[in-house]
Each structure stands twice: as C-alpha cells, then as structure tokens.
Amino acid sequence: MNNPNSSPTLTNFLQSCKHRIFAQLKHYLPETNLYPSKLYEAMRYVVLNGGKRIRPLLVYATGQALGASLESLDRPAAAVELIHCYSLVHDDLPAIDDDNLRRNLPTCHKAYDEATAILVGDALQCQAFLCLEDLEMIHVLAQASGCYGMVAGQGLDLEASEKANLTDLKALEQMHALKTGALLQASIEMGCLGAHCHDPRIKMTLKKFGYHIGLAFQIQDDILDTEGHTDVLGKTAGLDTRHKKVTYTRLLGITKAKEQREQHYQNAMNILSHSGLPTHELESLCTYIINRNC
Ligand code: IPE
Ligand code: IPE
Numbered sequence: 001m002n003n004p005n006s007s008p009t010l011t012n013f014l015q016s017c018k019h020r021i022f023a024q025l026k027h028y029l030p031e032t033n034l035y036p037s038k039l040y041e042a043m044r045y046v047v048l049n050g051g052k053r054i055r056p057l058l059v060y061a062t063g064q065a066l067g068a069s070l071e072s073l074d075r076p077a078a079a080v081e082l083i084h085c086y087s088l089v090h091d092d093l094p095a096i097d098d099d100n101l102r103r104n105l106p107t108c109h110k111a112y113d114e115a116t117a118i119l120v121g122d123a124l125q126c127q128a129f130l131c132l133e134d135l136e137m138i139h140v141l142a143q144a145s146g147c148y149g150m151v152a153g154q155g156l157d158l159e160a161s162e163k164a165n166l167t168d169l170k171a172l173e174q175m176h177a178l179k180t181g182a183l184l185q186a187s188i189e190m191g192c193l194g195a196h197c198h199d200p201r202i203k204m205t206l207k208k209f210g211y212h213i214g215l216a217f218q219i220q221d222d223i224l225d226t227e228g229h230t231d232v233l234g235k236t237a238g239l240d241t242r243h244k245k246v247t248y249t250r251l252l253g254i255t256k257a258k259e260q261r262e263q264h265y266q267n268a269m270n271i272l273s274h275s276g277l278p279t280h281e282l283e284s285l286c287t288y289i290i291n292r293n294c
C-alpha cells in the first residue's frame with residue numbers, strides 16, 4: 001500500500017545524481033579543523049544535512065537531455081545548491097520568516113546564532129561563485145540570484161506581507177517567478193551551458209519550461225504550507241498564514257491554487273514533449289516537484 005506521507009520516488013539516474021552532488025558539495029566546503037571553525041561547522045551543518053537537491057538535479061537532468069557529461073555539470077550543480085542553501089539560511093532569520101525548523105533540524109540561527117547565520121549565508125554565496133569557472137555561468141547565476149532575481153522576489157515578498165498590497169494574480173506570479181523561479185530557470189540554463197548548447201531555439205524552449213516548472217514548484221510550496229504537516233515537511237507548516245504571507249492558497253484558495261499548479265505543470269510537460277529532446281529525466285523530476293509532500 002502506498003504511504004500517503006512518502007514523496008514520489010526519483011529515477012535511478014536522479015537518485016545517483018543526488019549522491020553525486022553530496023560529494024561535490026562536501027568538496028567545496030571548508031574543513032572544520034580550520035579557523036573560524038564555528039563558521040565552517042555551521043556552513044557544513046546547513047549544506048550537508050538533507051534537502052531534496054532539486055536545483056542540482058535540474059542541472060544534471062537538463063545536461064543529460066543535451067548529451068553533457070556529468071563531470072561538466074558538477075560545478076554548476078554545486079553552485080546553484082550553495083546559493084539555494086544561503087537563501088534558506090537568510091530566509092529563516094528572525095527579520096525575514098523567523099522560522100525555527102529547516103530540513104527537520106533547528107534552523108542555522110537556532111542551532112548557532114543569528115550573527116553566524118548571516119555570515120554563513122554570505123560565505124555560501126561566495127563559495128557558489130568560486131565553484132564556477134565559466135563566465136557565462138557566473139553571469140547567469142548572478143543575474144538569477146541577486147537584485148534582479150531571487151533577492152528581488154524576497155523583497156517583493158516582504159513588501160507584500162507588510163503592506164498587504166499584493167492582490168492580483170499577475171503580481172503574485174511575478175513575485176514567485178523571481179523568488180523561486182529564477183534560480184530554477186538558472187539551473188536549467190546552466191545545464192544547457194554545461195552541455196555547450198548554444199542553439200537559441202532549444203535555449204528558449206528550456207527557458208519557457210523553467211518558467212512553468214518554477215511556478216509549479218512554488219505553488220506546491222504554498223500548498224504544502226497549508227496542507228502539509230511539520231514533521232513530514234521538515235519546516236514549520238502554517239507559517240505563511242501566521243505571517244500573513246501572500247501566497248497562491250491565500251489569494252486563490254486551495255482548489256484554485258491546485259488548478260494553477262496543474263496548469264503550470266501541464267505547460268512544462270507539453271513544452272518538454274514538443275522539444276524533440278530525450279527528456280525522460282526532466283519529466284520525472286517535474287512529476288516529483290508537484291507531487292512531493294516535503
Ligand atoms: C524551499 O526549497 C525554499 C523555496 C524556494 C520554496 P526546497 O523545497 O527545494 O528546499 P530543500 O532544499 O529541499 O530543503
Ligand atoms: C523562500 O520562499 C524562497 C527563497 C528564496 C528562500 P519561502 O519562504 O516560501 O520558503 P520556505 O517555505 O521557507 O522554504
């Protein structure tokens with residue numbers, strides 16, 4: 001019998017990429033026998049303790065569809081996960097979402113302290129760029145993670161919950177596309193670059209795919225905040241409501257939020273099926289993204 005609490009399984013390829021990225025991330029993190037050891041310990045605590053690794057998996061699955069070697073994808077895969085981990089540490093801080101639990105463990109500022117958590121975020125961001133050698137990849141990641149991407153989305157998220165002025169779906173879509181979608185799109189774009197794919201048609205197709213799967217991902221995150229349970233989620237359920245966050249479930253209600261998730265998922269899958277590429281792994285990852293329960 002299916003356990004309703006278990007997330008759908010990943011393909012063997014994706015599972016092996018998950019092991020692979022763990023080793024890569026370890027490689028790019030400082031050892032704890034060096035000083036400042038508390039900072040280095042906290043960096044390892046944040047990065048090496050769980051996580052679904054969806055962004056690196058997107059890099060590997062995209063590269064695989066375009067015939068890249070796994071070795072050529074290791075650096076961007078590590079970089080995008082390090083940026084993501086930094087964004088989680090800062091997102092959980094008392095000044096932002098004030099969360100105590102992440103990946104089933106106390107958040108960085110709870111396990112250590114706020115000052116350390118701020119520095120961990122700063123340091124992980126720089127480590128991410130140190131992984132990359134390719135200038136185009138550096139540009140893509142900086143654009144997607146900084147003030148024109150993820151950080152802009154986080155800024156809109158804060159403004160929206162302070163002023164309660166975000167009331168239309170288009171604006172919410174834009175906020176989600178920035179705060180979460182941009183990094184997912186960048187993962188896909190870096191997968192293309194790792195495969196040395198410069199075909200504008202393929203790049204545009206995958207960019208559109210990234211837009212839809214990015215939105216489907218964050219809508220599912222909003223839904224899980226409403227319907228999920230803290231012990232399964234590994235982060236505090238119901239926090240969006242408590243903080244009056246503007247989310248798909250708040251703006252549209254759960255039924256319409258699920259319709260939107262389905263629509264973006266279908267758009268993403270249609271784009272893949274018309275791409276002419278061998279996208280089995282990407283399709284499997286999309287299905288995982290919208291059916292996950294944590
Ligand atoms: C959570 O991302 C933060 C959002 C952008 C919604 P994930 O759900 O990918 O978190 P981990 O990496 O698996 O912990
Ligand atoms: C966070 O979105 C997006 C980031 C850039 C980290 P959320 O605030 O909804 O993520 P969770 O729910 O805390 O993981």
Ligand code: MG
Pocket residue numbers: 091097157
């Ligand atoms: Mg947040």
Ligand code: MG
Pocket residue numbers: 091092097099
């Ligand atoms: Mg949060």
Ligand code: MG
Pocket residue numbers: 221222225240
């Ligand atoms: Mg959330």
